[in-house]
Amino acid sequence: xxxxxxxSCPSGSLEQPLENHPPPSxxxxxxxxxxxxxxxxWNIDGLDPEDVQERWPSFLxxxxxxxADVVLLQELIPPMAEGLEKSSIMKDYELIVGNTSGYxxxxxxxxxxxxxxQSTVVNYPTTEMGRNLLMAQLSFSGHQLxxxxxxxxxxKDGSQERMNQLRRVWKRMREAPDDHTVIFGGDxxxxxxxxxxxxxxxxxxxxxWELLGKPEDCxxxxxxxxxxxxxxxxRARLRFDRVYVRPAKEGSKVTPVSMQLVGQDRLKCGRFTSxxxxxxxxxxxxxxxxxx
Amino acid sequence: xxxxxxxSCPSGSLEQPLENHPPPSxxxxxxxxxxxxxxxxWNIDGLDPEDVQERWPSFLxxxxxxxADVVLLQELIPPMAEGLEKSSIMKDYELIVGNTSGYxxxxxxxxxxxxxxQSTVVNYPTTEMGRNLLMAQLSFSGHQLxxxxxxxxxxKDGSQERMNQLRRVWKRMREAPDDHTVIFGGDxxxxxxxxxxxxxxxxxxxxxWELLGKPEDCxxxxxxxxxxxxxxxxRARLRFDRVYVRPAKEGSKVTPVSMQLVGQDRLKCGRFTSxxxxxxxxxxxxxxxxxx
DNA sequence: CCCGGGAGG
DNA sequence: CCCTCCCGG
Numbered sequence: 047x048x049x050x051x052x053x054s055c056p057s058g059s060l061e062q063p064l065e066n067h068p069p070p071s072x073x074x075x076x077x078x079x080x081x082x083x084x085x086x087x088w089n090i091d092g093l094d095p096e097d098v099q100e101r102w103p104s105f106l107x108x109x110x111x112x113x114a115d116v117v118l119l120q121e122l123i124p125p126m127a128e129g130l131e132k133s134s135i136m137k138d139y140e141l142i143v144g145n146t147s148g149y150x151x152x153x154x155x156x157x158x159x160x161x162x163x164q165s166t167v168v169n170y171p172t173t174e175m176g177r178n179l180l181m182a183q184l185s186f187s188g189h190q191l192x193x194x195x196x197x198x199x200x201x202k203d204g205s206q207e208r209m210n211q212l213r214r215v216w217k218r219m220r221e222a223p224d225d226h227t228v229i230f231g232g233d234x235x236x237x238x239x240x241x242x243x244x245x246x247x248x249x250x251x252x253x254x255w256e257l258l259g260k261p262e263d264c265x266x267x268x269x270x271x272x273x274x275x276x277x278x279x280x281r282a283r284l285r286f287d288r289v290y291v292r293p294a295k296e297g298s299k300v301t302p303v304s305m306q307l308v309g310q311d312r313l314k315c316g317r318f319t320s321x322x323x324x325x326x327x328x329x330x331x332x333x334x335x336x337x338x
Numbered sequence: 339x340x341x342x343x344x345x346s347c348p349s350g351s352l353e354q355p356l357e358n359h360p361p362p363s364x365x366x367x368x369x370x371x372x373x374x375x376x377x378x379x380w381n382i383d384g385l386d387p388e389d390v391q392e393r394w395p396s397f398l399x400x401x402x403x404x405x406a407d408v409v410l411l412q413e414l415i416p417p418m419a420e421g422l423e424k425s426s427i428m429k430d431y432e433l434i435v436g437n438t439s440g441y442x443x444x445x446x447x448x449x450x451x452x453x454x455x456q457s458t459v460v461n462y463p464t465t466e467m468g469r470n471l472l473m474a475q476l477s478f479s480g481h482q483l484x485x486x487x488x489x490x491x492x493x494k495d496g497s498q499e500r501m502n503q504l505r506r507v508w509k510r511m512r513e514a515p516d517d518h519t520v521i522f523g524g525d526x527x528x529x530x531x532x533x534x535x536x537x538x539x540x541x542x543x544x545x546x547w548e549l550l551g552k553p554e555d556c557x558x559x560x561x562x563x564x565x566x567x568x569x570x571x572x573r574a575r576l577r578f579d580r581v582y583v584r585p586a587k588e589g590s591k592v593t594p595v596s597m598q599l600v601g602q603d604r605l606k607c608g609r610f611t612s613x614x615x616x617x618x619x620x621x622x623x624x625x626x627x628x629x630x
Numbered sequence: 631c632c633c634g635g636g637a638g639g
Numbered sequence: 640c641c642c643t644c645c646c647g648g
Contacts, residue, residue, distance in 0.1 A: 492631070493631070570632065574631085575632090576631095
């Protein structure tokens with residue numbers, strides 16, 4: 047029996063036990079609020095080969111239950127991309143990936159709600175870990191979106207490179223057309239001091255977790271106090287996974303509505319789906335009345 | 339017998355063996371070129387307690403022979419500051435220090451040539467190593483100077499903090515009054531990539547070693563190929579110690595004339611005065627004809 | 631006071 | 640994929 051009440055995008059929260067609740071489907075998609083965009087961002091730790099026989103089906107169940115409009119993934123590996131392509135998920139989702147070998151990012155886009163117009167992969171010129179920025183231009187309920195994901199340079203030693211990559215992400219967000227809402231979600235590996243060193247989040251871009259009042263219950267997305275996947279003998283809690291939004295200057299008005307962590311169901315193996323919690327983030331996107 | 343012909347400021351280079359050459363003194367100071375400013379910058383490694391009985395007298399001999407107008411020191415420790423205060427050096431020099439405990443920077447100012455008007459210590463707010471910036475406003479042959487020294491955050495891991503400190507140094511140099519020549523010399527611990535990351539040396543400030551055409555013979559001020567003080571089993575050569583100049587915009591015209599390394603005499607103990615070479619830098623400072 | 635890697639908490 | 644220490648090169 048599930049120990050966790052999984053959130054889902056259609057209903058917001060489930061009132062009934064999982065097994066009695068009709069799962070969301072392509073039929074119910076059409077009834078969903080056209081102005082609520084649901085984004086899931088998750089590093090699913092494809093580099094950890096342990097317990098994949100439990101962790102991977104668990105991940106697919108999360109995807110199906112949550113049924114986000116946009117899923118931003120990090121640390122996919124080729125067998126996972128293939129597994130997604132073969133799974134029933136693909137009846138409803140389109141997959142794009144940032145690479146095809148090693149480990150890489152990807153996006154799942156709910157076909158019934160989101161239309162992919164173009165995608166772009168921008169390599170970081172000085173990454174030593176093969177990292178890049180995956181961007182997709184989407185149409186959603188008449189709104190123009192750019193969504194982006196990345197897995198920024200890892201580890202303490204990657205600090206300088208990571209900051210350079212973050213600068214590039216912010217630059218891309220700022221450069222998007224004025225009529226586009228821009229949402230970035232990814233595993234940033236950021237330490238707070240690094241954002242401080244960069245002079246803070248730039249004007250025009252907001253950290254969604256901060257916008258929502260810095261809720262403690264979704265602060266730490268990588269948390270060895272509560273997540274034993276890495277089997278670390280120490281308590282380390284960091285906010286590695288972050289969502290940034292740059293509102294459109296014309297056309298649409300975006301408002302973050304909620305953020306919650308997912309993946310906190312402990313599996314039978316005693317571990318979790320990933321060493322990162324996923325971030326489920328809901329946005330209200332409304333037609334912006336012209337100020338002209 | 340000395341293996342090295344020590345440079346000195348009065349004569350520029352000695353033509354005779356050391357023992358036959360009359361040492362510079364307060365009497366000869368008055369005969370020195372009033373428009374040539376001689377600056378010695380040296381991390382004298384007070385943290386290394388080995389062989390101090392040889393290294394310290396050697397350092398004092400260098401000071402006496404060179405007789406620089408301004409000596410910028412890093413890694414002084416309290417016994418050294420006390421030793422200087424008690425030594426005959428103090429008949430001719432004034433000492434100011436950046437701190438009194440731990441290890442710290444200091445300046446020796448040749449009384450007969452340089453007049454100290456004020457000194458300031460600016461702490462780096464986020465240093466984890468107690469580092470600061472020591473600044474002195476001087477009058478020299480009718481020229482107005484600000485001279486500065488610092489020992490920027492050490493080690494590879496101090497990269498970000500070191501860059502922040504360097505930014506502060508450059509800012510202070512840029513902010514000095516237009517009629518002042520500004521000279522910074524210190525142990526910057528810089529890697530070239532860090533200056534590159536900062537966008538290079540800012541407009542209006544020059545790296546004196548670069549101005550002089552990047553002479554190879556004074557590139558590496560910290561050099562385990564030739565200096566065995568640290569007993570490192572590997573070859574590492576870095577340009578940690580740097581001199582920056584910001585010319586006055588009015589009043590005086592400063593031109594770097596020469597740079598050479600000092601401290602390369604091996605002592606009887608088989609080691610050197612410091613694990614850093616010192617930088618002896620000569621500047622020509624001329625009355626600037628007004629452009630008004 | 632170099633660098634990288636590995637162990638241990 | 641935390642951090643610090645230690646070691647060898």
